[in-house]
Amino acid sequence: MTLRISRQHWQGLLEALEEARCQRHLLTYRSLIERLQLPPPAMTTLAAALEYLAALDVQAGQPLRSALVISQGASRLPRPGFFECVGRLGRFSGAPDGTAAAAWHAAEVVRVFEFEFVGGSE
Incomplete structure (x- = not known):
């Protein structure tokens, strides 16, 4: 199944991440879905967009802006799919939970x- 995000939602995602970067804070998946008003399947669409952005950032040799998006649960880390994605992209190896993931994520956020970031988009 191929998922697409509208140009408006994509631009909104990039703007939200840049704002978070400038203010040095993290966003939850839920807050982004609500802010962007993504239609169902919102989480699946957001995850696909964040994975695509991670691939663009890796291609450009940049830090991963998608690292600014975390779960609102106790771990305060991205979902396991994020770590699987960045593993496929060659940026992280290890379990998607635990101290190694937390340490890698904290360093990537910094x-x-x-x-x-120049331009902020593709």
């Missing part, structure tokens, strides 16, 4: 906060 990299995103300190990086100046």
